[in-house]
Amino acid sequence: MKRIVVITGASSGLGRAYAARISEELKPDEVWLIARRKERLLKLAETLPVKGVPVAMDITDRGDMQALKEKLAAENPDIVCLVNAAGMGKTGDVREQTPEEITAMVSLNCTALAEMTSLALPYMKRGAWLIQVASIVAFQPMPGLAVYGATKAFVERFSEALKEELKEDGILVTCVCPYWVKDTEFIGIASEKHEQYRLKPLSLKTAQVIEDTVKAVRRNRMICTPGIVSTFARTASKIVPDQLIMKLLNLYRKK
Numbered sequence: 069m070k071r072i073v074v075i076t077g078a079s080s081g082l083g084r085a086y087a088a089r090i091s092e093e094l095k096p097d098e099v100w101l102i103a104r105r106k107e108r109l110l111k112l113a114e115t116l117p118v119k120g121v122p123v124a125m126d127i128t129d130r131g132d133m134q135a136l137k138e139k140l141a142a143e144n145p146d147i148v149c150l151v152n153a154a155g156m157g158k159t160g161d162v163r164e165q166t167p168e169e170i171t172a173m174v175s176l177n178c179t180a181l182a183e184m185t186s187l188a189l190p191y192m193k194r195g196a197w198l199i200q201v202a203s204i205v206a207f208q209p210m211p212g213l214a215v216y217g218a219t220k221a222f223v224e225r226f227s228e229a230l231k232e233e234l235k236e237d238g239i240l241v242t243c244v245c246p247y248w249v250k251d252t253e254f255i256g257i258a259s260e261k262h263e264q265y266r267l268k269p270l271s272l273k274t275a276q277v278i279e280d281t282v283k284a285v286r287r288n289r290m291i292c293t294p295g296i297v298s299t300f301a302r303t304a305s306k307i308v309p310d311q312l313i314m315k316l317l318n319l320y321r322k323k
């Protein structure tokens with residue numbers, strides 16, 4: 069049975085970097101690279117130390133997900149790691165967002181992530197890694213990022229409960245909750261309409277997120293908070309009431 073790693077969001081940013089790092093770390097037979105932009109997946113596959121298999125698909129599309137389900141059933145692989153990194157966000161008040169933008173965030177960040185997890189789990193055994201990419205915004209309600217924040221809270225809560233369910237089976241679940249990561253496409257797309265969200269002091273680099281994730285999974289940590297800001301935010305969210313944090317966030321974003 070071949071050992072494979074499955075990465076969503078592999079055409080860019082964190083997903084692309086996870087593909088390279090986890091290939092080195094777990095030395096699978098294949099890495100399945102999932103995203104819509106096939107050319108990028110083909111290029112990435114050429115650079116990996118193991119066989120990269122581009123799976124160009126839209127994970128919010130029913131037909132594409134059915135095809136992936138059939139591919140898994142036909143090949144019956146041993147999934148040693150699933151990384152759910154595909155995700156998108158849009159800044160701005162809910163009233164400024166279109167219903168389509170809102171649906172797109174929920175479909176990709178919540179529905180597709182949960183469905184991908186459910187598709188992969190029957191092929192995962194003791195010791196397999198399940199890495200769910202959430203965000204620092206999962207820790208408290210976020211005015212100005214209300215929908216995106218709520219989708220990431222879903223990812224965090226879903227993953228936490230799943231870790232408990234999978235404990236006896238020895239599947240290692242880690243939810244990664246980074247602050248802004250400056251060297252991916254995410255911030256440019258998210259803040260198209262709001263430049264003030266672009267430059268954040270202390271923003272992270274992809275390499276740090278990836279290294280901290282690997283360490284967290286090796287230690288079987290539920291939550292990975294790369295860097296000082298994410299770690300501080302998580303701690304603060306446990307001590308300071310949400311209402312107060314929201315007031316401060318609102319002041320900060322409007323200044």
Ligand SMILES: NC(=O)c1ccc[n+]([C@@H]2O[C@H](COP(=O)([O-])OP(=O)(O)OC[C@H]3O[C@@H](n4cnc5c(N)ncnc54)[C@H](OP(=O)(O)O)[C@@H]3O)[C@@H](O)[C@H]2O)c1
Pocket residue numbers: 076077078079080081082083102103104105106125126127128152153154155156157176201202203204245246247248249250252253254255257
């Ligand atoms: N960058 C940050 O500041 C930051 C901070 C905290 C959390 N995060 C989270 O980190 C994760 C990775 O983000 P990133 O920073 O690496 O962003 P990115 O560079 O924009 O990458 C997003 C990836 O998702 C893929 N994707 C988007 N829609 C898709 C769809 N319908 N089907 C399949 N793949 C799709 C994109 O590929 P295609 O366009 O080729 O499909 C791309 O590979 C996301 O979940 C994001 O919410 C990011």
